[in-house]
Amino acid sequence: MNIKEISKLANTSPSSVSRVINSSGYVKDEVKQRILKVLEETGYRPNAFAKALHSKKSHTIGVILPKINGTSSGESVSGIDHFFSSRGYSLLLGNTDHQVKKELEFLDLFKEKQVDGIIFIATRFTPEHQEKLNKLGIPVVIIGQESPENLPCVLFDEYQAAKRMTEHLLATGKQRIAFIGVDKWDISVGVLRHKGYCDALMEHNITPEDSLFARGDFTHQSGFIACRHLLEHNDIKPDAIFAASDKMAIGAMSYLFSTGLRVPEDISIGGVGGGTLAEFYNPKLTTLAYDYKQSGIIASELLYQQITSPAQKEPPAHKTYVPYELIIGKSSESQPQG
Amino acid sequence: MNIKEISKLANTSPSSVSRVINSSGYVKDEVKQRILKVLEETGYRPNAFAKALHSKKSHTIGVILPKINGTSSGESVSGIDHFFSSRGYSLLLGNTDHQVKKELEFLDLFKEKQVDGIIFIATRFTPEHQEKLNKLGIPVVIIGQESPENLPCVLFDEYQAAKRMTEHLLATGKQRIAFIGVDKWDISVGVLRHKGYCDALMEHNITPEDSLFARGDFTHQSGFIACRHLLEHNDIKPDAIFAASDKMAIGAMSYLFSTGLRVPEDISIGGVGGGTLAEFYNPKLTTLAYDYKQSGIIASELLYQQITSPAQKEPPAHKTYVPYELIIGKSSESQPQG
DNA sequence: GTGAAAGCGCTAACAA
DNA sequence: TTGTTAGCGCTTTCAC
Numbered sequence: 226m227n228i229k230e231i232s233k234l235a236n237t238s239p240s241s242v243s244r245v246i247n248s249s250g251y252v253k254d255e256v257k258q259r260i261l262k263v264l265e266e267t268g269y270r271p272n273a274f275a276k277a278l279h280s281k282k283s284h285t286i287g288v289i290l291p292k293i294n295g296t297s298s299g300e301s302v303s304g305i306d307h308f309f310s311s312r313g314y315s316l317l318l319g320n321t322d323h324q325v326k327k328e329l330e331f332l333d334l335f336k337e338k339q340v341d342g343i344i345f346i347a348t349r350f351t352p353e354h355q356e357k358l359n360k361l362g363i364p365v366v367i368i369g370q371e372s373p374e375n376l377p378c379v380l381f382d383e384y385q386a387a388k389r390m391t392e393h394l395l396a397t398g399k400q401r402i403a404f405i406g407v408d409k410w411d412i413s414v415g416v417l418r419h420k421g422y423c424d425a426l427m428e429h430n431i432t433p434e435d436s437l438f439a440r441g442d443f444t445h446q447s448g449f450i451a452c453r454h455l456l457e458h459n460d461i462k463p464d465a466i467f468a469a470s471d472k473m474a475i476g477a478m479s480y481l482f483s484t485g486l487r488v489p490e491d492i493s494i495g496g497v498g499g500g501t502l503a504e505f506y507n508p509k510l511t512t513l514a515y516d517y518k519q520s521g522i523i524a525s526e527l528l529y530q531q532i533t534s535p536a537q538k539e540p541p542a543h544k545t546y547v548p549y550e551l552i553i554g555k556s557s558e559s560q561p562q563g
Numbered sequence: 564m565n566i567k568e569i570s571k572l573a574n575t576s577p578s579s580v581s582r583v584i585n586s587s588g589y590v591k592d593e594v595k596q597r598i599l600k601v602l603e604e605t606g607y608r609p610n611a612f613a614k615a616l617h618s619k620k621s622h623t624i625g626v627i628l629p630k631i632n633g634t635s636s637g638e639s640v641s642g643i644d645h646f647f648s649s650r651g652y653s654l655l656l657g658n659t660d661h662q663v664k665k666e667l668e669f670l671d672l673f674k675e676k677q678v679d680g681i682i683f684i685a686t687r688f689t690p691e692h693q694e695k696l697n698k699l700g701i702p703v704v705i706i707g708q709e710s711p712e713n714l715p716c717v718l719f720d721e722y723q724a725a726k727r728m729t730e731h732l733l734a735t736g737k738q739r740i741a742f743i744g745v746d747k748w749d750i751s752v753g754v755l756r757h758k759g760y761c762d763a764l765m766e767h768n769i770t771p772e773d774s775l776f777a778r779g780d781f782t783h784q785s786g787f788i789a790c791r792h793l794l795e796h797n798d799i800k801p802d803a804i805f806a807a808s809d810k811m812a813i814g815a816m817s818y819l820f821s822t823g824l825r826v827p828e829d830i831s832i833g834g835v836g837g838g839t840l841a842e843f844y845n846p847k848l849t850t851l852a853y854d855y856k857q858s859g860i861i862a863s864e865l866l867y868q869q870i871t872s873p874a875q876k877e878p879p880a881h882k883t884y885v886p887y888e889l890i891i892g893k894s895s896e897s898q899p900q901g
Numbered sequence: 902g903t904g905a906a907a908g909c910g911c912t913a914a915c916a917a
Numbered sequence: 918t919t920g921t922t923a924g925c926g927c928t929t930t931c932a933c
Binding site for chain 2: 268270271272273274275277278283285292293294296299300302303306310315316317318319320333334336337338339360444445446449472475476478479482501502504505506507
Binding site for chain 4: 902903904905906907908909910911912913914915916917
C-alpha cells in the first residue's frame with residue numbers, strides 16, 4: 226500500500242495525501258476527512274525509506290556496544306533509548322563481542338543505513354577507530370574510552386575512583402591489598418583503575434607487588450580463578466582484594482567462601498559497578514557505583530546537539546565525566562582487630 | 564557521495580559501478596579496476612535506503628522487548644543478534660518498558676521502517692497485539708508468551724518447570740513452601756508457574772495457602788519485600804520459598820539474612836533463571852535454568868524461515884519449547900533434620 | 902486548494 | 918560489455 230493507492234481510494238492526489246499525513250499545507254476539510262478515513266481503514270504507514278531518501282534523515286541512531294547483555298552496556302543503552310525514543314528516533318544495534326573488526330564493520334554499515342548519529346560504547350580505542358570515524362562524517366559520541374583527538378566522549382573517572390576505593394580499604398586497616406584487573410588495551414579499566422590503585426598504595430608508602438596482581442575478563446568465573454591464583458601464589462595472603470568489576474569481586478568471594486575464608490574478617494572485598502548485584506549480595510559488596518544509564522543519557526544529549534545544530538560542526542565538548550559514588554557494604558567493614 | 568558521482572570520477576556509468584559493487588553482470592577488468600580504485604579512495608558506501616526502496620528488503624529485524632537491560636531479554640537479544648548479524652541483518656530495537664501502548668507503537672514504527680521480520684519478546688499478549696500483528700503483514704515470532712491464534716512462538720515450559728522445582732523442594736523434606744510470583748497478566752510467569760507450584764503441592768496432598776503467596780515484580784527489591792511479607796504474615800513460618808525469578812529469590816535471601824535466618828537450614832530457596840547470578844551467589848542458588856540465548860536463536864530461525872521462503876506463507880510451527888534444567892545449589896540442600 | 906512532475910540514490914531491463 | 922532509462926514511494930516546488 227503506497228501513497229498513490231491511498232490517493233486513488235480517496236479520490237485525490239498523492240500530494241494532498243502527503244499534506245494531510247504531514248500536516249503541511251492546506252487541504253479542504255472535506256477532502257481531508259476522506260483521506261483520513263482511508264488512512265484509518267487501510268492502516269497505511271508511509272515508507273520510511275522513501276521518506277528518508279528525500280529528507281536525508283533516517284531518525285535512527287546507531288549504537289555500537291561490546292556486549293548486548295552486559296550489565297554496564299545494557300544500562301547505557303537503556304539511557305540512550307530513554308533519551309532518543311522519546312524524540313522519535315530508533316536505535317540500530319551493533320553488537321561486536323569485543324571484536325575491533327566488527328566495530329569497524331558496523332561503522333560502515335551504519336553509514337549505509339544512514340544513521341543520523343552514532344554512540345560508540347568502547348572498550349578500546351585504536352587509531353583505526355579514530356581514522357574511520359573521521360572519514361565517516363557522521364556525528365559520534367564515545368562512551369567509556371578517551372579519544373586521542375577531539376571526539377566528544379563520556380567518561381568515568383576511573384583513576385580517581387580506583388584511588389578512592391584503595392584508600393577506603395587502607396583506611397579499614399588493610400595492608401596487603403590485591404588487585405584483580407583486566408587487559409591493558411582497555412585503557413579506562415585496565416590501565417587507569419590499576420594506576421589509581423597503585424598510586425593510592427604508594428602515597429601510603431606501600432609498594433604495589435606483582436604477586437598481588439591478577440587479571441580477569443570482567444566475568445564471575447575469571448574473578449574466581451584470579452582469586453585462587455592470588456591465594457595460591459602468596460605466602461603471606463592478601464587481606465583485601467579490589468576487583469575491577471563487581472562480577473569479578475563476587476567470583477572472588479565465591480572462591481574465598483569455598484576455602485572457608487570469611488569476608489570481611491579475613492579478606493575485605495571491593496568491586497566496581499554498583500547496582501543491585503552489589504547491593505543484594507551476601508555480604509553486601511563495597512563498590513564504586515557508576516551511573517551507566519546516566520552515561521547513556523549524557524552521550525545522547527551530546528549527540529543530539531550535534532545532530533540538531535549542524536551549524537556548529539565542532540563537537541560540543543571533548544570530555545564529560547559521569548560521577549561515581551563509593552558505596553560501602555559489609556564486604557569491607559573494618560574489623561575490631563584492625 | 565552517490566553512485567553517479569562515483570561513475571563520473573571513474574569515467575563510466577552508474578550501472579557499471581552498481582555491477583561492480585554487487586558483482587552482478589560483467590565489467591571489463593580495466594574499468595572495474597578504475598571503479599574499485601575510486602570506491603577505495605572515496606570510502607563510498609551505497610545508500611541502503613535507495614537500495615531497500617528498490618528491493619523491498621531492509622535487511623533489518625525489529626526486536627520488541629520489555630526491558631533493554633533485563634537479564635533474560637538481554638540474553639534473548641544476544642541470541643537473535645548472533646543469528647541475524649551473521650546473515651547480514653541488523654537489529655532495530657524497540658524497548659517498551661512493559662507498556663502495551665509502546666509495543667503497539669513499535670509495531671507501526673517497524674512497519675514504516677520496513678523491517679523484514681519482527682521478534683516480539685513478550686510479557687503479556689492481548690487481543691490488541693494479535694489484531695495488530697495480523698494486520699501488519701510482516702513475519703513475526705513471539706518469545707515467552709503464547710499467541711491464542713497460530714502465530715509461531717517460542718516458549719518455556721513454565722508449568723512443568725515450576726512443578727519440578729516444587730517437587731524438588733518437597734523431596735528435601737520441606738512442607739510449608741511459599742511462592743513469590745508476579746502479576747497474573749503475565750500468563751507464562753504469573754499464571755503457569757504458579758499453577759505448576761500449586762499442582763505439585765496438591766499431588767502431595769498439600770493445599771496451597773493464600774498466606775504463603777506473595778507477589779513481586781521480578782526485581783531484587785520486590786523479592787526482599789515479598790519475603791518480609793511472608794514472614795510477618797505467617798505464624799508458622801514457611802520452610803521453603805520458591806521465587807519466580809532468581810533476583811526475587813536473592814532479594815528474599817537478603818531479607819532472611821538480615822533477620823538472622825539461615826538458608827537452607829531454616830528456609831530453603833529456589834529461583835528461576837539460571838546463569839552466573841545463581842551460580843555465584845552465596846549460598847549457590849537452586850534455580851530453573853532457562854537458556855534465554857537459545858530462545859533467541861530458535862525464534863530467529865523460525866523467523867528466518869518465514870522471511871526466506873515466502874512461498875510457504877503459513878507459519879512454520881505454532882509452539883516450540885526451549886528446554887530447562889533444574890540446577891540444585893546449596894540454597895535447597897536437604898538438611899539432616901529433614 | 903490542488904495536482905502534475907521532478908528528483909532523492911539505487912537497480913534492472915533494455916538498447917546499443 | 919556498456920550506457921540509458923524507468924521506477925521504487927515519498928516530498929516539494931510550481932503551475933493551475
